[in-house]
């Protein structure tokens with residue numbers, strides 16, 4: 389077998405062998421459709437079906453070589469993923485009564501310790517006598533905490549296609565614990581020996597973290613407020629007023645502006661439950677959110693994500709201001725590689741839904757088809773291939789090469805990244 393089939397990261401040979409057999413049928417579905425109640429996509433559905441609980445990703449069985457790769461070899465890549473499944477980030481005003489199943493995190497040890505110190509881990513306790521118990525579920529999970537199921541999905545993600553020489557990989561995460569934990573799961577999936585090893589992940593200080601993104605940008609906020617104040621946005625809130633009233637009555641969320649301005653919190657609190665096999669919430673009088681209403685919420689969630697970060701008039705300006713700093717760092721990586729100066733072969737990022745949707749939008753993936761809410765474990769891989777004379781980039785989204793992004797000159801790809809980074813982004817963010 390020609391050596392171009394042997395990837396520098398060793399195992400993807402497996403991918404390559406599979407790749408010769410040829411990859412995937414399209415699993416694309418329209419908004420709101422897909423799997424929302426299990427990390428395992430049922431075998432009667434295409435492998436790359438949208439699965440909110442555990443997105444499809446590059447894997448040995450369905451990896452395909454680029455059509456143009458006959459004289460090219462893979463030489464470099466950057467990959468960005470969202471963390472895997474977790475407990476809800478948002479709480480209902482009367483959270484306790486809206487969980488018939490406690491949230492159990494005792495099956496996953498939460499280590500956090502200082503360098504040479506004892507291996508301290510923390511266990512969350514929610515005592516029944518706590519005066520504020522009504523505001524939280526019963527059990528042993530904090531909010532937004534990676535679960536054992538999420539960790540297992542991260543490990544499977546790392547196992548799916550990758551193998552590493554640990555010296556070849558650079559990992560960047562946000563400052564959220566769940567992103568470190570996902571990195572640790574991915575690493576051990578790539579190489580079980582990593583379980584016994586320490587490995588650095590790089591973060592930025594939370595006030596200026598580019599990956600969430602967390603840096604303040606009042607000009608971007610103003611742009612977004614403007615396009616969420618026009619009928620193109622407000623019409624969908626008006627059209628779904630009945631749904632909202634039903635949800636509010638059952639969940640006690642009326643008059644809460646953060647539950648009224650969009651469907652984000654309903655989406656999070658429903659899907660976090662269903663992805664973990666918990667039922668949709670039922671209140672103390674026995675009334676439950678219906679499957680039909682939950683289905684409406686997830687479809688609206690897809691629409692909102694596409695509108696805010698991709699489709700709205702000025703969405704590009706908003707995404708550029710809020711994610712330009714991350715895109716700048718990607719552009720720097722590819723330039724460093726081009727100049728022969730990148731010591732790493734794989735730069736791997738673990739971020740959030742907000743990272744994935746902005747990157748997808750700024751890469752132009754939303755011009756191919758409307759974007760959906762980035763699923764847990766969502767993945768964008770940017771491969772660099774060296775042909776006889778030129779270097780090319782291929783972009784793979786949720787395990788499937790993106791139409792129109794299969795073979796782009798590296799120089800053109802870098803220019804396209806740079807074109808999404810506003811000049812003087814700091815000044816622009818803080819201009820009125």
Ligand SMILES: *[C@@H]1O[C@H](CO)[C@@H](O)[C@H](O)[C@H]1NC(C)=O
Nearest residue numbers: 422423424425426662665679
């Ligand atoms: C998940 O939802 C689908 C569609 O609503 C349903 O057919 C399936 O039985 C559910 N699976 C689980 C594990 O609850």
Ligand SMILES: *[C@@H]1O[C@H](CO)[C@@H](O)[C@H](O)[C@H]1NC(C)=O
Nearest residue numbers: 455456457775778780795797
């Ligand atoms: C890539 O392959 C396509 C289809 O075979 C061909 O039309 C195109 O010219 C190739 N591009 C390059 C840069 O080799």
Ligand SMILES: *[C@@H]1O[C@H](CO)[C@@H](O)[C@H](O)[C@H]1NC(C)=O
Nearest residue numbers: 484487488489490516517526
């Ligand atoms: C939650 O804990 C409270 C206090 O111990 C108890 O009254 C309630 O029944 C528990 N709920 C569930 C669903 O276990």
Ligand SMILES: *[C@@H]1O[C@H](CO)[C@@H](O)[C@H](O)[C@H]1NC(C)=O
Nearest residue numbers: 611613614615616618701702
């Ligand atoms: C988009 O930005 C332009 C220029 O600032 C502004 O005139 C227009 O009203 C904005 N559109 C929306 C929908 O906010």
Ligand SMILES: *[C@@H]1O[C@H](CO)[C@@H](O)[C@H](O)[C@H]1NC(C)=O
Nearest residue numbers: 634637638640671672673675
């Ligand atoms: C439970 O939901 C029903 C139906 O939406 C509603 O009428 C009732 O007031 C709710 N009860 C509580 C305690 O929130």
Ligand SMILES: *[C@@H]1O[C@H](CO)[C@@H](O)[C@H](O)[C@H]1NC(C)=O
Nearest residue numbers: 636637639640641642643644
């Ligand atoms: C919401 O506000 C309306 C009008 O101010 C009031 O009648 C209603 O009781 C409030 N509902 C809740 C759940 O606080």
